[in-house]
Structure formats: structure tokens, C-alpha cells
Amino acid sequence: MALREQLKKMILEVLPGVDCVIGWGAGYDALHAAPLFMRAPEDVERFLSGPLGAFGAVQNPALFLPELAGKKIGLVVKGCDSRSVVQLAAENLIKREEVVIIGFPCEGVIDLHKLRNKLAAHFVVNEPGGVTAVNLAGDHLALTAGGQEYTFKRDEIMADKCPRCREPNAVISDCFAGIERRADNIADDYEDIAALERMSLEDRFRFWEQEMSRCVRCYACRNACPLCVCRDHCAGASRDPHWLTQADSTRDKFMFQLIHTLHLAGRCTGCGECQRACPLGIPVLLLKRSLGRAVEEMFDYRAGLDTEAKPPLLTFRVEERKIKEREW
Amino acid sequence: MPLLNKHDRRPEHREARIVGFLCNWCSYGGADTAGVGRYSQPSDLRIIRVPCSGRVNPLFILKALLNGADGVLVSGCHPRDCHYAEGNFYARRRLEAVKRFLPTLGIDPRRFEYSWVSAAEGGRWQKVVTEFTAQIHSLGPSPLMADAPEFDFLKECGI
Known part of the structure; x- marks a missing residue:
């Protein structure tokens, strides 16, 4: 059948x-x-x-x-x-x-x-x-x-x-x-992020500058995200604190993506709805996958596999296994 | 490290803009101890006092770096010594995640550091601040995201 x-x-x-x-x-x-x-x-x-x-x-x-x-x-x-x-x-x-x-x-x-x-x-x-x-x-x-x-x-x-x-x-x-x-x-070898990281830091920064300058702030990425659940209380729309201005500036557009990404730290399952919904095809999933990779490396954790798992950023270990801090 | 003068326009003598988020109970006290002990320190750091390193939203760091800060330092109590018992344990996970995320954005991860300094460690504070400031000076000013050129409708239409 x-x-x-x-x-x-x-x-x-x-x-x-x-x-x-x-x-x-x-x-x-x-x-x-x-x-x-x-x-x-x-x-x-x-x-x-x-x-x-x-x-x-x-x-x-x-x-x-x-x-x-x-x-x-x-x-x-x-x-x-x-x-x-x-x-x-x-x-x-x-x-x-x-x-x-x-x-x-x-x-x-x-x-x-x-x-x-x-x-x-x-x-x-x-x-x-x-x-x-x-x-x-x-x-x-x-x-x-x-x-x-x-x-x-x-x-x-x-x-x-x-x-x-x-x-x-x-x-x-x-x-x-x-x-x-x-x-x-x-x-998943994270080849998309590896390709980005083969560029110099300066080029990566200009890459995002170029990509984000096309953003029209329609927030379709947020609206399509199954884990963006704040709805009427989105940090991107709040006046106090005023995370984002109303100005048409690339910096604010990028900041919005960073808010979205960090609010998905250890939660994003990589379904790619943000990128699919973007009318301009800006590769915003790259940001989420990069932070997701960091979380996977540090805590051996991938979101959305176990309903009983504790999200790694809502908990801690007194001795972290994979965080090597800087000696001052 | 020579003391910098903010009116000095030569690039190598330019004062860097470094934002420091210091926990009220430890690092802020440590900075105070260093001051009382008259340890000389570079003056590039702007201190923002927060109740706990766990209060530091990682977005503070990214917002500062995107808006022209050359470096960001977060400093709190040593792990196990948090005034609120476990704030810095959560902070450690978040701050490390942000540090590993920065290269994807094209921001040098050395522009952001976190450290643990107790209120008694004036000498350690001096070391942290001096080393971090030197590191930021070696990296130079942070990149700024420019706005797209204004859309010229007439030109696009060939008029």
C-alpha cells in the first residue's frame, strides 16, 4: 500500500x-x-x-x-x-x-x-x-x-x-x-559550518554583514520556529529593555538573529524552519547549528531526542568534564 | 604596560573600549581591593556591577561586541564560592557556549573572556585586567557592521 x-x-x-x-x-x-x-x-x-x-x-x-x-x-x-x-x-x-x-x-x-x-x-x-x-x-x-x-x-x-x-x-x-x-x-559532520570557518574571521563578519543587510525584519523565521513560544512577549519587540531599535540597521537585524539563536541554545532541533520560511533565503540556520554544535561538543547532548532529558543549560556539574577554563 | 591616555590619538596608544561585568560579591570587591592596595591597572575597562555572574545574559556580551566594544570580560566568584550557591555554575556553561559560538559570527573569541576572582584577590584582579587589556590591544578595534547603502529607486529603474 x-x-x-x-x-x-x-x-x-x-x-x-x-x-x-x-x-x-x-x-x-x-x-x-x-x-x-x-x-x-x-x-x-x-x-x-x-x-x-x-x-x-x-x-x-x-x-x-x-x-x-x-x-x-x-x-x-x-x-x-x-x-x-x-x-x-x-x-x-x-x-x-x-x-x-x-x-x-x-x-x-x-x-x-x-x-x-x-x-x-x-x-x-x-x-x-x-x-x-x-x-x-x-x-x-x-x-x-x-x-x-x-x-x-x-x-x-x-x-x-x-x-x-x-x-x-x-x-x-x-x-x-x-x-x-x-x-x-x-x-552530521557540520560541513556547512566548517566551510564558513575556512573563511577568515574578517570575511565571516562581512559575510553576515552582507547576508543580514538583505533582511526585511518580517520575523517569519521566528513565526515558523516551533520552539519560539514567547509569542506576544518576544525580546525582539520589547521596549524595556530595548534590545532592538526600530531603525533599519544591519546591526539590529543581526542582533535579532542572535537573540533567536541564543534563546534556542540547547533547544534547537535543527528542523530548519527558520531558514525555509525566510523569504530572502538568508542562511540563518547556520547560526543555530553552530551553537548546537558547541552544545553537542560540551555536553554530548542533542535536543529533541528524549522527553525526560534535562536541557544542559538548565543544569550544571560542579566539575565540568569538557569545559577547560583559562588559567589566569 | 604603559598607562594610556584617552586623548592620545596614536592608534597604538588608543584606549580600548572594554566592558566588564563584575559580580558584586567577588570580582567587584576584588577590583576594589586592587584599588585600595594601589596596584596599577590599565584604565580601559568600564565596569558594570551585576549581582552575580549568573545574572549576565549572554546577549549582553554579543550586544556589547556588536555595538563597538573591543572586548568583554565577565568575572565572578570562583566555582563553589557563589554567594547564591550555584549562579556561577550556570554562568560557566552559558559563557563557554558563547565563547565557542563567536568564531561563527566572525568575531575573534579572544575578545571575550571570563574569569573567577574573589574579593580578596587584588593581585589576581590586576593580572586578569592587565593581561586581558593587552590582549585586546593586540587585537585592535573590533569590526563594525555597516548598514547597506540606501536603496536608490531612481537609479535601480535606470532613471
């Missing part, structure tokens, strides 16, 4: 016991998926109805959980989404028993920024009616846009987080569709 059919069957089984099931439905064109809230059995027909199937299921549905606290929610999750759910439960931001998790083995998702960049020479992808037909067959994606057909390999338009993903299967689930994908031999 195809994955979609299996998932639909499970959703229909779960649906009577919950207020709604969150998954992915069709967006405004064939390339884009949108979160789908299924309340009645007839809604389930729209689940993953786009031509990309699970390859197009880019959004992280865990985003909606904290706001829906008190309701019983079914959630269809990829591996990375399930880590966000675990982290939210570990921080008591949601109750585990209020969520029914439906997992499946994820084969990676599309990165629309990459696709857009590849097509940019020809036309503007975002325009409604720009992309008219999409067909995913085997390892190739064929799409028709502006009356012309383009073909891409699946790997070249896959999100960067997918080839290095160590948890393609949901790390917790109440029911699981399909057969678990093996990922034992996959390691």
Missing part, C-alpha cells in the same frame, strides 16, 4: 478520538504544500494530495501545538518534526498525552529556495500560475513553467538538512506507517 494511503487510513482511525489532525494539504500551486487541519473524514481526502506527496511536506506541524494546548491533537510528523514535539514535551510546553503522533519514514523534502534559484534565470517562480504542472517520478522531478519543461534530480533540490538527517523516522510515535528507514551510517 502506498505511504499516502497508509497514512490516510491511520488518520481516519485517529480522527474520532481527537479535535483535529494536522498534516499537509495542497497549497496555492503544485509546488507548495500548506498545513492542513483535518476535522472531518472528508478532509482526509485532501491530505498530501499534491503531486510532490511527502517530498513536498516541508512545514513543521509541531509549530501549532503550544497554541492548541488543552485540545487533543493528532499530528503527522517527519523525523525532524517529531524531535520538535519531543523538545516541546521535555520543556512542559505541551502535554504528551494530548498529542497523538503519526510517524512515517521520511525520504527528504524539497528545498524551494534551491529550486527557485535554479529557475531564477528563466522566470519568477512565485508568481501565481508560474508553475503549471509538476510530476515527481522516481528520482526526477519534472515541472512545466512558462510553457517550458524542466527536469531536476531529486537530490539537487532536496533540503540540506535531509542528507545529514540522523532521524528520518519519527523518534516518538503512537502509530507508524511503513517500514523504518535505516540511518545508522549517517553522520
